[in-house]
Amino acid sequence: MKLLETIMQRAQQDPQHIVLPEGNEERTLQAADAILAKKAAKITLIGKPSEIQALANQFQLKHIDQATILDPENYDKMEAYAQLLVELRKNKGMTLEQAQKLVKDPLYIGALMIKSGDADGEVAGARNTTGNVLRPALQIVKTKPGVSVVSGAVLLFTESPYGENGFVMMADLAVTPNPTAQELAEIAVMTGHTARTLGGFEPRIALLSFSTKGSAKHELVDKVVEATRIAKEMAPDMQIDGELQADAALVPSVGASKAPGSDVAGHANVLIMPDIQAGNIGYKLVQRLGNAQAIGPVLQGMGAPINDLSRGCSADDIIQMIAITVNQAISLKHNKDGILH
Incomplete structure (x- = not known):
C-alpha cells in the first residue's frame, strides 16, 4: 500500500x-x-x-x-x-x-x-x-486541550473506487460506546486531523446515520444532526456533512440524488459512525466480506x-x-x- x-x-x-x-x-x-x-x-x-x-x-x-x-x-x-x-x-x-x-x-x-x-x-x-x-x-x-473524548480510527484499504482511491478512515471503533452529540463532533474533527496527519489529504467527513437529510425522524438521527452542527463550528476549515447514509456518503450518484449540493456526499473519505457498535460491526464486515486491509485502531485525542x-x-x-x-x-x-x- x-x-x-x-x-x-x-x-x-x-x-x-x-x-x-x-x-x-x-x-x-x-x-x-x-x-x-x-x-x-x-x-x-x-x-x-x-x-x-x-x-x-x-x-x-x-x-x-x-x-x-x-x-x-x-x-x-x-x-x-x-x-x-x-x-x-x-x-x-x-x-x-x-x-x-x-x-x-x-x-x-x-x-x-x-x-x-x-x-x-x-x-x-x-x-x-x-x-x-x-x-x-x-x-x-x-x-489534548479542548478534547473530552478519546476515540479509535481504523485505516481501511479497499479495492473499491470510493473514498480516497479506495482508502477510507472510519471512527470511533474502539473506545467510546455511545458518544453524545458533543463527543461525536469531537471524534469527527479529530478523525479529520488524523486523516491529514497520516493520509496527507484533505478530509471529507461524513457523519453516518440510517437517514439522509431528514429522510427519517428519530432521536438517533437528531444526535447526528446536532453533532454535525457542532463539528462544523469546531472546524470551519474542514468539509463536514451529515446526517448521511453510507451509500449517500460514498457513491457519487447516490450522494447527488439524496443530498444535492453537498460537498461531501458521494465523495467522503472519512466516515464517522454514530456509535461504537455500528463502527465495530461495520469495519469488520468491510474487512471480512470486502477483503479490505484494516490498520488500527489509531487512538485520537490523547x-x-x-x-x-x-x-x-x-x-x-x-x-x-x-x-x-x-x-x-x-x-x-x-x-x-x-x-x-
Whole structure:
C-alpha cells in the first residue's frame, strides 16, 4: 500500500523516540528489530534486560542492541517518576507509597516517560487489554486541550473506487460506546486531523446515520444532526456533512440524488459512525466480506501519541503502528495535530 510506504518514509526522515512497554513480548521485539533496521524510530524497550537479550538471541534479532533497555525494577528516574505521579494524582489521593509501586509497572513508566519528555510516543497492547493501556495514559498524559473524548480510527484499504482511491478512515471503533452529540463532533474533527496527519489529504467527513437529510425522524438521527452542527463550528476549515447514509456518503450518484449540493456526499473519505457498535460491526464486515486491509485502531485525542494494539496482532501490525505513532509525534511537534480551539 503506497500510503503505508509513505508513512514509513516520513518516519525514517524524522525518527521519534517510541517506548514499547511490552519489551519482552516476542512480536514486539521482532517489530522493534525491524523498525531499528529501517531507522524509523528510536526505541526504548521496557523489560528485564536478560529476558530481552535471551529472546533477541533466540530469534536472531540483529538490531536490538541499538535500543535502550529499561529495567522496570531498577532505573535511574524511578524516584523522580514517583514524585511526578504523586503530583499529577494528588487530588485523587495518590500517596508516595502507591506511586513507588506503580512506577515499576511498564505501562505507567511509558506514560511517565512521555509526560517527562523522555519519549515522544508509546505502542502497547500485544499483551495488555485496552483498559490497561488507556488507564495510565489518561491519568498521566491526559487528553489534548479542548478534547473530552478519546476515540479509535481504523485505516481501511479497499479495492473499491470510493473514498480516497479506495482508502477510507472510519471512527470511533474502539473506545467510546455511545458518544453524545458533543463527543461525536469531537471524534469527527479529530478523525479529520488524523486523516491529514497520516493520509496527507484533505478530509471529507461524513457523519453516518440510517437517514439522509431528514429522510427519517428519530432521536438517533437528531444526535447526528446536532453533532454535525457542532463539528462544523469546531472546524470551519474542514468539509463536514451529515446526517448521511453510507451509500449517500460514498457513491457519487447516490450522494447527488439524496443530498444535492453537498460537498461531501458521494465523495467522503472519512466516515464517522454514530456509535461504537455500528463502527465495530461495520469495519469488520468491510474487512471480512470486502477483503479490505484494516490498520488500527489509531487512538485520537490523547495529549501525546499512545496507541493500543490488538492482542491478536502480528509483528507486521506492530511495525505499522510504530510508524504511525512516529508520524503522529512529528505532526504534534509541528503543531498540526488536532488541538481543538
